[in-house]
Amino acid sequence: MTSVLFIWVLTAGQLHLEGIETFYTLEACQTAARAAENAPLIFTDRPTDTQVRGVCATKRLSKDK
DSSP: OOOEEEEEEEEEEEEEEEEEESSSHHHHHHHHHHHHTTTTGTTSSSTTOOEEEEEEEEOOOOTTT
16 A cells, blocks of 8 residues: 655644655655654754654555555
């Protein structure tokens, strides 16, 4: 089953969708989500109160069995 990673950034009380990525396994998606949450330095233009959250959602594509 395919997984979709949504990367959300919370800054100053506002939630923004910063990225979407597709993975072929849930484990790969979860690994990427943890990496995104643990890498706040890539958002250098953000204030220090910024929170990054990665959320994986499974999705069945027509080619998935």
